[in-house]
Amino acid sequence: xxxxxxxxxxxxxxxxxVKVSCKASGYTFTGNHIHWVRQAPGQGLEWMGWISPDNGDxxxxxxxxxxxxxxxxTSISTAYMELSRLKxxxxxxxYCAREQGIIAFDIWGQGTMVTVSA
Amino acid sequence: xxxxxxxxxxxxxxxxxxxxxxxxxxQGISSxxxxxxxxxxxxPKLLIYAASTLQSGVPxxxxxxxxxxxxxxxxxxxxxxxxATYYCQHLNSYPRxxxxxxxxxxx
Numbered sequence: 001x002x003x004x005x006x007x008x009x010x011x012x013x014x015x016x017x018v019k020v021s022c023k024a025s026g027y028t029f030t031g032n033h034i035h036w037v038r039q040a041p042g043q044g045l046e047w048m049g050w051i052s053p054d055n056g057d058x059x060x061x062x063x064x065x066x067x068x069x070x071x072x073x074t075s076i077s078t079a080y081m082e083l084s085r086l087k088x089x090x091x092x093x094x095y096c097a098r099e100q101g102i103i104a105f106d107i108w109g110q111g112t113m114v115t116v117s118a
Numbered sequence: 119x120x121x122x123x124x125x126x127x128x129x130x131x132x133x134x135x136x137x138x139x140x141x142x143x144x145q146g147i148s149s150x151x152x153x154x155x156x157x158x159x160x161x162p163k164l165l166i167y168a169a170s171t172l173q174s175g176v177p178x179x180x181x182x183x184x185x186x187x188x189x190x191x192x193x194x195x196x197x198x199x200x201x202a203t204y205y206c207q208h209l210n211s212y213p214r215x216x217x218x219x220x221x222x223x224x225x
Contacts, residue, residue: 037216044219045207046216062213099209102150109161
């Protein structure tokens with residue numbers, strides 16, 4: 001079935017980087033943008049940006065520009081989100097999601113908990 | 119950037135109640151609005167897209183309406199499995215902002 005499966009939980013120290021993967025299956029990976037959304041503990045959803053698996057184009061929320069990298073490997077239908085210079089308030093669940101046209105985010109990964117702690 | 123507000127932020131209701139959640143956009147977004155349901159420990163689930171189209175597999179007690187700047191999500195008869203947090207999201211432009219959420223709790 002159509003699904004996005006993310007990598008497992010991470011614990012990082014402040015100043016480090018984290019790279020989260022999102023493996024697509026059940027559909028043509030290059031056909032839809034992949035977005036990344038994060039959710040701090042007890043908080044709402046924060047949109048981070050997207051990558052086009054087709055050509056690698058990216059677009060980031062202004063807050064994350066210069067700080068986040070999004071890449072993909074079409075040979076294994078996997079998108080990646082790397083966040084650098086981590087701070088404690090980057091502790092959150094990070095989700096990938098497929099955008100269906102400009103309609104909605106119809107498929108979500110299960111989320112990856114990233115904890116930033118000294 | 120387009121901002122979304124939701125009201126109420128918290129709602130206490132009983133099984134069988136009719137529930138309405140409102141989402142307002144800071145500027146017109148046509149019908150580029152989606153609604154999601156999120157239960158604790160799980161990813162958001164798409165309920166409604168294009169303001170009023172029910173996602174496949176979503177019960178018909180959920181409905182959406184509105185266009186421009188004001189939108190509503192209605193649950194016609196609240197069921198035990200509907201207690202969750204609901205978010206609206208616009209897809210009119212970037213950033214693809216979400217509303218702050220409405221938590222629906224058991225009275």
